[in-house]
Structure formats: structure tokens, C-alpha cells
Ligand code: SF4
Ligand code: SF4
Ligand code: SF4
């Protein structure tokens with residue numbers, strides 16, 4: 001069997017998702033028996049223009065990034081968005097809530113006007129190019145990456161969960177965060193993280209993005225029953241739900 | 244062995260010796276709530292629990308279980324059967340009723356050897372309810388006590404005096420209670436006190452009052468297909484399946500193959516699934532039999548109050564009240580729905 005050539009790229013992000021790949025250890029060695037990495041800045045020095053699968057981390061914040069991404073898209077047969085920055089725009093999209101010039105001055109002070117610091121509205125990968133598969137999460141769960149790669153290797157379409165985090169949370173038999181008077185985004189967020197946060201006594205902040213058809217109407221109505229407001233809900237949604 | 248009257252210290256000593264000898268799962272505290280978990284010592288056992296987050300069905304049909312190992316290349320496969328005997332300690336009567344129903348379901352059309360192996364390996368100690376949960380309505384469904392019911396191996400009931408009546412009901416139960424041989428027999432007074440506890444439970448385990456008889460639910464549901472309540476409530480439904488997963492009589496599952504890295508060997512896993520989830524009724528070709536939220540929403544009630552009646556002659560809502568608390572949208576109360584349907588003019 002010819003091993004598919006795989007390349008990993010990153011844009012604006014913390015590289016935490018790639019770190020999850022590095023941390024796979026033994027699982028990573030098994031994976032590498034089936035694919036051939038040809039470019040991966042975090043782990044190797046080679047560069048390549050020829051690959052079958054491109055795994056792309058991070059969000060797009062500059063026109064030159066958008067162009068580089070279009071170039072990657074052209075070369076890759078399959079493009080996988082890795083992590084919340086890539087699939088949703090992630091925390092980087094908080095920038096979109098402010099005026100761009102203000103943001104630049106706040107971050108770079110006097111140097112803000114340097115051309116190299118040019119910045120634009122943050123976009124997720126699918127807002128720039130077609131994305132074949134998404135691996136959600138901030139950070140990703142490495143088990144989901146292995147699942148997707150295995151599917152590609154045996155020629156099956158990966159099917160990420162299209163049900164809310166509550167499913168995995170119930171399977172883990174957690175006490176619901178609503179019992180503690182907290183707002184949890186679990187009911188509208190896509191599962192796949194094994195309910196990581198509620199399993200560790202924290203509400204879900206929606207890092208895996210919404211399910212296909214989230215019942216936002218229900219979420220707003222339900223707030224009142226818990227003595228909360230729609231504003232309270234919106235605040236929780238800002239982190240990973242900013243457009 | 245006869246019925247025993249057991250002081251708390253002796254009960255604890257007995258449980259402590261049981262956990263030394265075998266695998267015991269018992270009701271224990273989990274945060275502010277309760278869950279069945281592996282019991283390490285008697286002091287962790289909370290027979291005063293109100294309700295566990297998940298029902299004990301997880302020990303017969305685990306959330307995720309490997310049912311087969313296979314080799315794609317040689318086309319060899321072998322079933323995986325769980326052989327370990329275990330004790331389930333402190334099951335409430337409504338959950339025991341549910342287990343007995345699941346026994347029917349898993350043997351009805353096809354004998355499910357994975358489920359039945361665990362079932363045969365289990366010794367079940369039912370505990371009469373000591374604390375009513377905030378949403379239990381088992382009494383409305385005639386499931387507040389074990390009166391007239393079977394399936395359990397031992398019944399233990401705490402008396403107001405603080406002593407326990409331990410009542411072995413089967414040979415397995417007798418064997419389990421061997422360690423209590425020295426305890427005194429329960430006298431007439433103790434048995435009388437037990438009857439009073441059971442009478443009391445039949446009164447108090449109804450935090451909601453069902454205004455129809457359980458046996459009238461099939462007919463009620465039959466004439467209520469176009470009731471506006473389905474649409475109305477469905478608008479608030481997240482399709483999160485919490486009401487399914489916490490239900491002791493929801494048994495739907497999905498089967499999936501997981502491949503090893505050699506790309507030859509793998510295993511088949513069975514996982515919990517629920518009819519409230521969007522993709523539950525989706526079939527190959529992209530068709531979804533219940534793509535509408537309202538169709539999924541009503542299905543659960545039909546399943547509990549009519550379809551189970553039609554297929555195995557029982558109402559499959561046992562009245563545990565778990566779905567009521569588990570639903571973050573507060574729309575999953577079967578009593579509320581059935582009463583609403585009953586109010587409609589016929
Ligand atoms: S998704 Fe989260 S962990 Fe991954 S790169 Fe972005 S910020 Fe880092
Ligand atoms: S804690 Fe959150 S994810 Fe878990 S059941 Fe409650 S709402 Fe759902
Ligand atoms: S529980 Fe929610 S916030 Fe936490 S990892 Fe899962 S999707 Fe992300």
C-alpha cells in the first residue's frame with residue numbers, strides 16, 4: 001500500500017492542537033506506519049509541495065494567510081481543519097468584536113502601523129476554502145484525529161457526532177452543571193470530547209461548536225426557568241460563538 | 244434461610260465481608276447526588292440514597308461494550324461474553340421492575356447472550372426506598388415496593404427502629420446471606436413494621452399524581468396523536484437524549500466496528516443510543532423517519548405508554564422520575580404529558 005503523504009500547517013493559534021498530536025506518543029508511532037509526513041514545522045525540518053492530506057491548524061487573520069491557505073487547498077486532495085481555531089475561528093474571533101485599529105493599537109502600541117503587523121477580520125478555514133473534515137475542540141481530542149485518519153485509510157467517510165455534549169455527559173454519569181445553578185452550553189454543543197469539562201466539574205463553554213441544528217430557541221427560553229437572562233447566555237457564547 | 248432482623252453494625256460487617264470476596268456494586272454518593280459504583284467498603288454504601296443518576300442497567304448493558312473481536316483478512320470472529328459474577332446492592336424496586344422488563348426485551352425475539360450472561364451472573368439485593376427523590380412517582384405506576392413482584396434475590400428494608408429486615412428470596416439470595424446466619428430471625432413485630440414501611444412507600448413515592456390508570460395509557464395515547472402538546476413541548480427540546488439515557492427501560496443501542504492499527508483486526512462495540520437524538524432514525528440513503536423534533540419528542544411517550552404494552556404487555560415507564568430531573572429544558576415529565584392528554588375532550 002502506498003502511504004498517503006500528509007502535511008501539517010498552522011496559522012493563527014496556540015499550536016495546542018498540534019501538541020495533542022505530539023503527545024499521542026505510541027499511537028503516533030502506529031499512525032506513522034500508515035502515513036508519510038512530508039511537512040510538519042513543529043516536528044520536522046522538511047518542506048514539501050506535494051501531499052495527499054493537509055491538516056491545518058489555526059485561523060486566518062491576514063490576506064497573505066488566506067492566499068497560503070488557498071495554495072494548500074489546491075495541492076491537497078483532502079483538507080482537514082484541526083481544532084477550534086481552524087473550524088470556528090476559535091478564541092481569535094474575539095478580535096472581531098472590536099474595531100481593528102483599536103485592537104492593533106492595544107496589542108502593538110506605537111508599532112501598530114508597521115506593514116508587517118497588518119491584520120484583518122478573523123476567519124475560520126471554511127470561510128476561505130472548502131474544508132473536507134473538521135476535528136473540533138480547543139484543544140482537539142487526539143482519539144478523534146486517529147478515528148478520522150483510520151476512516152480515510154480504509155476509505156470510509158468519518159462521521160463526527162451530531163448530538164450534544166449532554167449525551168456523553170450522561171454516559172459519564174456526571175452531576176449536571178444546571179444542578180449547581182451554572183449555565184452549561186452542553187445541550188447545543190457538538191459532542192466528541194467525552195464531556196471533558198462537565199466530567200471535571202466545569203460547565204461546557206462550547207469549544208466544539210454547535211450541533212447541526214442547535215435549538216437556540218430552547219436555550220433562550222430555558223434561561224428564564226433557571227433565573228438567568230438571554231444576556232447571560234450570550235456572554236457564555238462569546239468565547240467560541242463569535243462570528 | 245429465613246428472614247433475618249439485622250442491626251446496622253452486623254449489616255456493615257456482612258457487606259464488608261462481601262466486598263472482600265466478590266465484586267459488589269452499590270449506591271454511593273456522587274457530588275450532591277448518587278450513583279452505582281464499585282463498592283470498596285460498607286461505610287460508602289448509601290442505602291438512604293434517593294435516586295441514582297443512571298439506573299443499574301449500566302451493569303447489564305454497559306454504555307459501551309465490546310461484543311465481538313474480528314479479523315477482516317482471515318474472516319475470523321469471536322463473541323465477547325462477560326463472565327464475572329457480581330452483586331448489585333441497593334437497587335430500588337422501580338429499577339428492579341425495569342430490569343425484569345429488560346430481561347423480556349433481551350430474550351423476546353432474539354436471545355441476547357451478552358446481556359443475559361451478565362444477568363445470570365448477577366445477584367441483586369433490592370432495598371426498599373428510604374428517601375423519596377423529588378420527582379419519583381413509582382407509586383402511581385404500582386412500582387413503589389416489591390409486593391407481588393419478583394426478579395430480586397434479596398429484599399432489605401430499613402425499619403424505623405434502625406434495624407434491617409433482610410429477606411432472601413432465591414437460592415442465590417440464600418447463599419449471599421450466609422454471613423448473616425447468626426442474626427436473629429425477624430419476628431412478627433419486625434415483619435409488621437416492614438409492612439408499615441411498604442404501605443408508607445406506596446403513599447409517599449408519588450411526587451406527581453398521574454390522573455389516569457397505567458393500564459389506560461395505551462388507549463389514551465392511541466387517541467392523542469394530533470394533540471398540540473407534542474409540537475408545543477418539542478419546540479423546547481434540545482434533542483439531547485438525556486431523558487433516554489437515564490431511563491431504566493431505554494435500551495436502544497448502536498453497533499460500530501473499530502479497527503486496530505494493523506487494519507486487519509478490530510472489535511465490534513455496542514453503545515447506548517436514544518430515540519431523541521437527531522440521527523437515531525436516520526437510515527442509509529439519507530432518509531430520516533423522525534426528522535421532526537416533534538415526532539421524536541412524542542415517540543418516547545408512545546414507547547413508554549403504548550408500544551411496550553403492545554409488544555410485551557407492560558407499561559415501560561416505571562416512575563423513577565429520572566427523566567424529569569435530567570431534562571435541562573424541564574419538558575420531559577411523563578406525568579405532566581399524560582395528564583395533559585387526559586384532559587383533552589374525547
Ligand atoms: S483550538 Fe485551542 S488548543 Fe487548538 S490551536 Fe486553537 S487555541 Fe490552541
Ligand atoms: S452538565 Fe452540561 S453537558 Fe452535562 S448534562 Fe448538564 S447541560 Fe448537558
Ligand atoms: S465540554 Fe464543551 S467546552 Fe469542554 S471540551 Fe467538550 S465541547 Fe469543549
Ligand code: SF4
Pocket residue numbers: 486489490491492547559560561562563564565566567577
Ligand atoms: S420515562 Fe422517565 S420516569 Fe419513566 S422510567 Fe423512564 S426515566 Fe423513569
Ligand code: SF4
Pocket residue numbers: 479480481482483484485486487519569570571572573574575
Ligand atoms: S432531555 Fe429534554 S431536551 Fe433532552 S431530549 Fe429529552 S425532552 Fe428533549
